[in-house]
Amino acid sequence: MSLFSSTSALLGKELRTEFRSRELLTTTVVFILMVIVLFSFTFDPTYNESRRFGPGLLWLAFLFAASLMLQPCFLREQNNDTLSALRLSVSDPFAIFLAKLVANTLFLLFTEVLMLPVFAVLYNVPVLRVLPQLLLVFFLGSLGVSIAGTALSAISAQARMRELLLPLLLLPLLTPVLVSSTQVTIGLLDASPYIEWKGLGFLVAFDVVFLTLLWLLGEYLLEE
Amino acid sequence: MKKQVLAAIVVFFLVGAAAYGAFFVAPTERTMGPIQRIFYLHVSSAWTGLTAFFICFVANVLYVIRRQPQWDWLSVSAAEVGLVFTSVVLVSGPIWAHPVWGIWWTWDWRLTSTLILWLLYVCFLVLRTLVEEPERRALFSALFGIFAFLDVPLVFGSIRWWRTQHPQPVIMGGPGSGMDPTMWWVTFFSWFAMLALMTLLMRARYVMEAARGELEMVRHEAEAV
Numbered sequence: 001m002s003l004f005s006s007t008s009a010l011l012g013k014e015l016r017t018e019f020r021s022r023e024l025l026t027t028t029v030v031f032i033l034m035v036i037v038l039f040s041f042t043f044d045p046t047y048n049e050s051r052r053f054g055p056g057l058l059w060l061a062f063l064f065a066a067s068l069m070l071q072p073c074f075l076r077e078q079n080n081d082t083l084s085a086l087r088l089s090v091s092d093p094f095a096i097f098l099a100k101l102v103a104n105t106l107f108l109l110f111t112e113v114l115m116l117p118v119f120a121v122l123y124n125v126p127v128l129r130v131l132p133q134l135l136l137v138f139f140l141g142s143l144g145v146s147i148a149g150t151a152l153s154a155i156s157a158q159a160r161m162r163e164l165l166l167p168l169l170l171l172p173l174l175t176p177v178l179v180s181s182t183q184v185t186i187g188l189l190d191a192s193p194y195i196e197w198k199g200l201g202f203l204v205a206f207d208v209v210f211l212t213l214l215w216l217l218g219e220y221l222l223e224e
Numbered sequence: 225m226k227k228q229v230l231a232a233i234v235v236f237f238l239v240g241a242a243a244y245g246a247f248f249v250a251p252t253e254r255t256m257g258p259i260q261r262i263f264y265l266h267v268s269s270a271w272t273g274l275t276a277f278f279i280c281f282v283a284n285v286l287y288v289i290r291r292q293p294q295w296d297w298l299s300v301s302a303a304e305v306g307l308v309f310t311s312v313v314l315v316s317g318p319i320w321a322h323p324v325w326g327i328w329w330t331w332d333w334r335l336t337s338t339l340i341l342w343l344l345y346v347c348f349l350v351l352r353t354l355v356e357e358p359e360r361r362a363l364f365s366a367l368f369g370i371f372a373f374l375d376v377p378l379v380f381g382s383i384r385w386w387r388t389q390h391p392q393p394v395i396m397g398g399p400g401s402g403m404d405p406t407m408w409w410v411t412f413f414s415w416f417a418m419l420a421l422m423t424l425l426m427r428a429r430y431v432m433e434a435a436r437g438e439l440e441m442v443r444h445e446a447e448a449v
Contacts, residue, residue, distance in 0.1 A: 155368060173371060175340050198385055223363065
């Protein structure tokens, strides 16, 4: 089987599993909503303040949510004893990672898009005029989070204290993503919106570097 | 054993000579005064810390390729020693900054990225304590070490870009093109002394880790019987 066909088959499996239970998406959406609401108590969310602090806290909420959401990614395979079967079913172990990270990117994007109007209303920021650009940042950021997160969840699934370990390993690694996506979002939500090309460049660089690493090292992450 | 004692004495004198150079040989900086002399400790520790992390990265890559436990022992020794030197940087920085800038900490790109670097390697060591099986621990920490090290340029780059976006809280007069040649010599000598100290510490830690690793193997075999 080619990489493409095995990836799409596995992706179908990931999406089916999630859409049958919808546990992950529901919990993540509620979690982000709660963080956004709770954050509003830490400062006065007027128009000017929100534009300065809103993007950062929005991305922090996404990152925290992702570090929890990516937990079951490999843990589920481990608990159900399906990891060996999964590995035997495809010739290239990279397909497993590719399918999982595409699924995770889609899940993250879905929750982010769902939460964007809530954020816009609660924090008084206009988002409609820069919607396509915002979606691009969401996509590049979520892709980076998913690539690094999928790789690390394969590690944390086999460790003790795994619920704490994944955020611990993932969050410092994601510093470039947090910095860049926050700065680009700040630019887009400005009174006169502009695009921070350099920030987008950092996001693309992060995605490319980590995707290459995962492609090179993925098979070692799945060793028994 | 004798050799190590001798090496320790040599390193002691090297570090002593570097301190002498920093206090008495290097000229006093014009605007900052004597406090600037902490620069020699600060910068040489920073370079040495980075050198140690680089060694850790090389050991990580070699472990993934060769799977010999020696590389794992080297990587943990290098990471711990690197962390010690980076901690020196993070402590000596504020001591220097307070009288000069009037604040302990500023979210300057160098400080901030050093802090993230420090955090990444703390996480590297935490990960090692949480994986039971020796081979799996070695492999996973090696893989995380590779991720972390290759993330460092991106961290430095993005934080630098982000910080230069905003007005700097203070303009740092520090080292630049206008540094006295004697200052350069003292800096390089301090780095050399610190590298010697790093080698000494790393060797001692390696011997300890090797003993621990072998004990673990013997225990494993005994359990299997």
